[in-house]
Every structure is written in structure tokens, then in C-alpha cells.
Amino acid sequence: MPRESVLHKVRTALARKAGQPAAPAPPPRLRIPALDPEARWEQFARALEKLGGKAQRVADPAEAGRSVAALIGDRPAVASQAPYLAECGITRLPSVQSGFRDPAALRAACAAAEFGITSAQYALADTGTLVIAASGQEPRLISLLPPVHIAVLPAGRLLSGLDELFAVLPAPAECASALVLITGPSRTADIEQILVRGVHGPGEIHVIVVDGRETTG
Amino acid sequence: MTPLYQINIRKTLADAHLEEAIYAATARLMDHRRQVVAPEVLPDYEELREQARRIKQHTLENLDAYLEQFEAQVQGRGGVVVWARDGGEAADFLLELARRKQARLIVKSKSMTSEEIGLRERLEQHHLETVETDLGEYIIQLAQERPYHIVAPALHKTRYQVGEIFSRRLGVPEETVPEKQTKIARAVLRQKFLAADIGVTGANFLVADSGAVVLVENEGNARLTTSAPRIHVAVAGIEKLIPRAQDLAVFLKLLGRSATGQPLTVYTSLLAGPRREGELDGPEEFYVVLLDNGRTRVLADRDKRQSLYCIRCGACLNHCPVYRRIGGHNYPWVYSGPIGKVISPQFQGLMQDPWLPFASSLCAACAEVCPVKIEIPRLLLELRAEIVKTWRREGRKRLERWAFRLWAWVMRRPRIYEMLGLAAGALMGEEGGRSWLAKAPALLNAGPLRAWFSQRDLPPPGRTFRQLWRTRTARVR
Numbered sequence: 001m002p003r004e005s006v007l008h009k010v011r012t013a014l015a016r017k018a019g020q021p022a023a024p025a026p027p028p029r030l031r032i033p034a035l036d037p038e039a040r041w042e043q044f045a046r047a048l049e050k051l052g053g054k055a056q057r058v059a060d061p062a063e064a065g066r067s068v069a070a071l072i073g074d075r076p077a078v079a080s081q082a083p084y085l086a087e088c089g090i091t092r093l094p095s096v097q098s099g100f101r102d103p104a105a106l107r108a109a110c111a112a113a114e115f116g117i118t119s120a121q122y123a124l125a126d127t128g129t130l131v132i133a134a135s136g137q138e139p140r141l142i143s144l145l146p147p148v149h150i151a152v153l154p155a156g157r158l159l160s161g162l163d164e165l166f167a168v169l170p171a172p173a174e175c176a177s178a179l180v181l182i183t184g185p186s187r188t189a190d191i192e193q194i195l196v197r198g199v200h201g202p203g204e205i206h207v208i209v210v211d212g213r214e215t216t217g
Numbered sequence: 218m219t220p221l222y223q224i225n226i227r228k229t230l231a232d233a234h235l236e237e238a239i240y241a242a243t244a245r246l247m248d249h250r251r252q253v254v255a256p257e258v259l260p261d262y263e264e265l266r267e268q269a270r271r272i273k274q275h276t277l278e279n280l281d282a283y284l285e286q287f288e289a290q291v292q293g294r295g296g297v298v299v300w301a302r303d304g305g306e307a308a309d310f311l312l313e314l315a316r317r318k319q320a321r322l323i324v325k326s327k328s329m330t331s332e333e334i335g336l337r338e339r340l341e342q343h344h345l346e347t348v349e350t351d352l353g354e355y356i357i358q359l360a361q362e363r364p365y366h367i368v369a370p371a372l373h374k375t376r377y378q379v380g381e382i383f384s385r386r387l388g389v390p391e392e393t394v395p396e397k398q399t400k401i402a403r404a405v406l407r408q409k410f411l412a413a414d415i416g417v418t419g420a421n422f423l424v425a426d427s428g429a430v431v432l433v434e435n436e437g438n439a440r441l442t443t444s445a446p447r448i449h450v451a452v453a454g455i456e457k458l459i460p461r462a463q464d465l466a467v468f469l470k471l472l473g474r475s476a477t478g479q480p481l482t483v484y485t486s487l488l489a490g491p492r493r494e495g496e497l498d499g500p501e502e503f504y505v506v507l508l509d510n511g512r513t514r515v516l517a518d519r520d521k522r523q524s525l526y527c528i529r530c531g532a533c534l535n536h537c538p539v540y541r542r543i544g545g546h547n548y549p550w551v552y553s554g555p556i557g558k559v560i561s562p563q564f565q566g567l568m569q570d571p572w573l574p575f576a577s578s579l580c581a582a583c584a585e586v587c588p589v590k591i592e593i594p595r596l597l598l599e600l601r602a603e604i605v606k607t608w609r610r611e612g613r614k615r616l617e618r619w620a621f622r623l624w625a626w627v628m629r630r631p632r633i634y635e636m637l638g639l640a641a642g643a644l645m646g647e648e649g650g651r652s653w654l655a656k657a658p659a660l661l662n663a664g665p666l667r668a669w670f671s672q673r674d675l676p677p678p679g680r681t682f683r684q685l686w687r688t689r690t691a692r693v694r
Contacts, residue, residue: 136495201437
């Protein structure tokens with residue numbers, strides 16, 4: 001059996017016995033800077049724009065809805081069922097499709113849409129990153145197949161960076177089958193190191209951060 | 218007779234265009250890295266390196282426990298762990314899976330581990346269409362070549378060559394603008410993603426406490442590979458384990474910075490098991506193939522075990538004066554550059570390419586930039602010592618051995634050393650005059666000295682160090 005053979009070789013190499021527990025691991029290293037909300041927003045916007053993304057701050061959910069409406073116009077868009085998008089009135093916009101029940105319908109809509117609209121569980125200020133946990137409400141393909149990704153989230157979800165993320169989410173696998181960190185538009189430099197955006201994922205990314213207290217989670 | 222590797226290296230050196238391409242690309246990568254690890258922007262860089270090394274060392278020293286924990290976690294979330302002693306077993310598993318599921322098309326994201334075991338070639342031999350989806354890797358697949366660089370597989374191709382390859386293999390008009398070439402690849406590969414039955418990836422990290430496969434990329438092809446097909450198979454070496462998801466805070470900061478100078482790559486996916494209740498996308502089946510393929514042999518060597526810390530960032534390649542001259546295809550195996558010189562002999566067998574650990578100036582630029590602090594120059598010296606021991610056992614390199622013995626004998630006798638030094642100086646003639654050496658180039662340009670003298674000229678001899686030293690100490694007194 002390959003399993004026993006590999007494990008046996010590992011144990012022989014290390015002079016360890018079967019069932020022997022691991023020695024205590026070095027403590028994790030998490031350093032979380034003190035950062036006020038204003039600084040978080042500024043860092044986030046600066047980092048994202050440096051990567052060619054757009055960051056926008058609005059006063060309330062209604063304004064977020066209007067911003068999204070202005071961005072998409074009457075072009076086809078797909079929105080996730082994240083409760084926050086409904087709160088912003090985004091799922092009710094005329095050119096937005098949402099509320100999928102069928103995998104094939106979701107896939108076809110995402111493949112045809114010009115915009116994919118999601119929320120995000122968190123965002124990381126220092127790198128301009130969105131953190132999206134896949135779920136029934138937040139499918140993976142919406143932030144992946146359409147050429148433009150729009151994400152809308154309340155300002156309270158802005159974390160300082162990776163260290164704070166893994167402090168508030170020490171066991172990410174418990175909450176989702178896929179936790180995806182998105183840092184700017186899809187890009188490549190594989191041909192002569194010339195930067196090209198929008199290879200397989202969206203070439204454009206807009207993040208709308210909404211001030212005020214969050215009412216849904 | 219000149220060995221083949223030397224002939225090939227000379228060909229690369231003679232190709233000024235290629236040399237310029239490698240030099241420019243690696244210089245850019247070096248520059249990008251430098252900007253994001255500078256103390257002003259990342260004051261705790263050295264601490265992060267130290268922690269990364271500690272974590273890797275600890276994980277490998279307790280690897281069996283972490284492998285079992287990882288396996289239990291994957292199984293607990295409805296995934297399957299498959300163990301493979303070598304590339305053949307890994308490929309056999311995939312072939313059998315494809316047969317059982319009646320799969321016709323496999324999409325792949327870039328993985329050095331699958332390059333190492335020639336996975337794509339093995340699948341194609343069994344008429345299973347397997348498509349690379351990373352742009353650089355796709356170009357290399359169409360060109361039927363081997364990756365040139367760990368993170369930039371098509372680093373050596375010009376846009377004109379890419380245009381020619383696309384036109385020849387895809388039947389599209391020749392296009393030389395990278396943006397348009399990318400659009401062509403996007404359109405072709407999008408159809409493949411949506412039609413594929415199985416997505417195959419590697420893993421940048423395997424997280425023991427989460428049963429998660431972590432993938433780091435910029436294009437989105439790894440996300441598509443793991444989101445669109447109904448089956449996801451990750452093939453990863455057993456050394457990819459890290460204990461906790463929290464350790465990613467350290468490794469993710471180092472990997473992107475060291476590889477391409479990005480504080481974080483565009484996409485980082487933590488994938489733990491198949492899609493869950495209520496999810497509309499993501500794979501229905503999730504497999505992780507844990508591959509040995511020589512790793513346990515390296516693990517058994519207490520000292521050289523650190524070769525397995527490598528997170529495949531490619532920084533040592535970019536900073537290596539040898540890699541930057543000879544490029545990625547002159548190394549005998551898929552792993553090139555300094556880290557390739559260290560791991561190829563240990564995986565492939567020491568005597569397969571005994572010249573490899575010697576092809577280094579030991580300048581230590583690699584060790585200086587390695588995010589997990591692998592002592593590459595020291596490991597190269599140890600590999601050299603082992604190779605020389607083998608040669609000695611086989612009774613080879615007698616002349617070299619005698620030469621060094623003679624040298625050691627002379628070096629231990631200062632008077633004889635000085636006498637020989639003066640004699641050599643006299644033979645070479647005075648400064649400015651025509652020396653004996655200059656008059657007899659043919660003599661020195663032959664035999665074992667040729668390799669040295671064909672590249673270098675001796676400076677005219679002046680006074681010896683010992684003579685200078687005596688005057689100096691006399692003056693001080």
C-alpha cells in the first residue's frame with residue numbers, strides 16, 4: 001500500500017514512531033497594527049488603485065445601489081444573493097440577474113454577463129484585497145467569469161491585513177469550501193514581462209465601500 | 218570530447234538576443250522584489266524569513282503527524298487523499314479516475330510538481346486531452362518545450378515567437394501584441410474550462426489543521442480550474458505541508474514578494490473539500506494526491522533536508538549569475554537555477570549529472586534572497602564533497618587528486634612556497650616586458666589548463682605578497 005509505504009519511509013527518515021504526536025509547533029506569528037477606520041479606507045483605496053482597480057466610498061447602502069446602477073447601465077449583470085447586496089437594492093436593478101437555483105443557469109448567466117456583482121466577507125487594507133467565502137449565497141463564478149467584477153461591502157469589514165484576517169478567521173476551512181483572496185484585476189506578464197490585465201478572470205475591478213452601520217451580515 | 222551540456226551552454230551564450238531577454242527579465246524581477254522587501258516597506262522581513270524557516274523545519278521534523286492530520290481533515294470534509302510513491306502512481310490514479318468518470322478533457326493549472334513527474338505527457342500518452350491554462354505554460358505546451366523558469370515558464374519567448382506558435386498551433390492569424398495574444402488564449406481556454414471534466418492543480422501549501430489546498434496565482438486560471446469542472450485533483454509533494462492556516466500570514470507575505478515583487482498575488486485560494494450543501498458551483502469531488510517521488514530520501518538526510526523548505530518562488534534563479542547567463546534549459550531537470558542544482562542531484566541521483574553542483578561560483582546571492590533561508594552554497598559544497606568521494610572510490614580524477622596533494626604539501630611549507638613563487642615570477646618576466654607566458658600561449662592553452670587560460674590573462678608579476686609584507690612590517694617597526 002502506497003500510504004503505509006510513504007508514511008513508513010517518512011517515519012524511518014525522522015526516527016519517529018507510528019502515532020507519535022507532533023512536537024509543539026512554534027507559536028503563530030500574527031502582528032496586528034492599530035489602525036483607525038479612516039486609515040484603513042485610505043490604505044485600501046491606495047493599494048487597490050495602484051493595481052489598476054477602482055475604490056469608491058459612499059455614505060449609505062442606497063448610494064451604493066445608485067453607484068452600481070450607474071456603473072452597469074443597462075448592460076447584463078449577475079449578482080450574488082449576499083444579503084448586503086439586497087440591502088443596497090442591487091439585486092432589484094433591472095439588468096441584474098440574481099437568485100439562481102440551478103448550477104447550469106448560474107454558469108450560463110455568468111458566462112454571458114458583462115458584470116459580476118458580489119459582496120465580500122472582509123477586505124484587507126494594506127494590500128487592497130477582497131476576501132470572499134464561497135457559499136450558496138456567494139458562488140465562485142460570479143467574481144470570476146464576467147470581465148468586470150464589482151464588490152460592495154460595509155466599511156466595518158475592512159481589516160488591516162493578512163494577520164488580522166487569520167486572527168479573526170483562524171479556521172477558514174470551517175466556514176467555506178473555498179476562501180478566495182482577490183487582489184486587483186486578473187493579470188499576467190508571461191509574454192516579454194509586459195503587463196496585461198484580464199487574462200482568465202476580470203480585467204476590471206470596482207470596490208464600493210459603504211459607510212455607516214451594517215444591518216445584515 | 219566536449220560534453221553535451223557544455224555544447225548547449227555555449228549555444229545559449231552565443232545567442233545574444235536570448236541572453237539579453239533572460240538578463241532583462243531577471244533584472245526586472247530582482248528590482249520588483251527589492252522594492253517590496255525594503256526595510257521602509259516591510260520592516261519585519263527578516264523576522265518573517267526566520268519564522269518561515271522555523272515553521273518549515275518543524276513541519277518536516279514532524280511530517281508524518283501532519284500528513285495524517287491533513288488526511289483526516291480532508292476526509293472529514295468529504296475529500297479523498299491518495300498516496301503516490303512516484304509519478305507513475307500519481308498518473309495511474311488520474312487515468313483510472315478519468316476512465317471511471319468517463320472524463321475526456323482535463324484542464325491544468327501551472328504546477329512544478331506535475332512537471333517533475335511529466336504528468337501531462339503521461340496523460341496525453343493515454344489519449345486524454347490535457348490543457349495547460351496558465352498563459353506561459355500554455356505557450357510552452359504549444360511549443361512542446363519545458364518551462365524556462367519556475368514562475369515564468371515562457372520567459373525566453375519573444376512576442377514574435379508567441380505569435381508564430383499561436384498561428385501554427387491554433388490556426389489564428391499571426392498576432393504580435395501581447396494584449397491581443399492574451400485575448401486569443403483567453404477565448405480558447407475559456408471554452409476548455411467550461412467543457413472540462415477534471416481540473417488538475419498543484420499546491421503552494423497544504424494546511425494540516427484545515428485540510429486545505431492553497432493556490433497562489435495571478436491570472437485566474439487556477440480558480441477556474443478548481444471552480445468549473447466537476448472534479449478537482451491537486452497533486453502535491455508531501456513537503457508542502459504547513460501546520461496551521463495562521464501560518465499563511467507569514468508564507469503568503471514572503472511568496473508573492475520573493476517571486477514577482479507582489480505584496481500578495483492577485484488570487485489566493487484556500488480550498489477545503491468539495492462544494493458544500495447549497496453551493497451551486499465548485500467541484501463535486503475533491504482529491505489530493507500526496508506524492509513522495511524521492512522526497513522521503515531527502516528527508517532522511519538531516520542536513521540536506523532543508524532543500525525541502527523551498528516554496529518555489531524562483532528568487533534564487535533571478536539573482537544567480539549563472540542562471541542569468543545560461544538560462545533555464547541548460548539545467549538537466551525541470552528545476553533550474555541554484556535550487557535546481559541542490560535538489561536535482563538529491564532526487565535524480567548524485568552521479569546522474571555530477572557536473573551540476575560544480576557549476577556555481579558560490580557567490581551566495583541565492584541564500585541571501587531565499588525567503589526560507591536555505592543554505593544553498595553550503596549544500597552545494599556538501600554535494601561536491603560527496604561527488605568527489607564517489608569519484609575517489611571509483612579511482613577517477615587521479616591527476617586532480619595528485620595536483621591538490623602537491624598543492625597542499627607546498628602550502629604547508631612557507632619557504633618552498635616562496636621559492637616557487639619567485640621562480641614563477643622570474644619565468645614570467647618583468648612588468649611591461651614581454652613575458653614568458655605571453656610568448657608561450659599555445660603551451661598553456663592545452664590540456665587541463667585550457668579551460669582557465671582560454672578565459673583569463675595573468676597580470677604581469679610584481680613583487681610578491683611576502684616581499685611586500687616584509688617591507689611593511691620593517692617600516693612599522
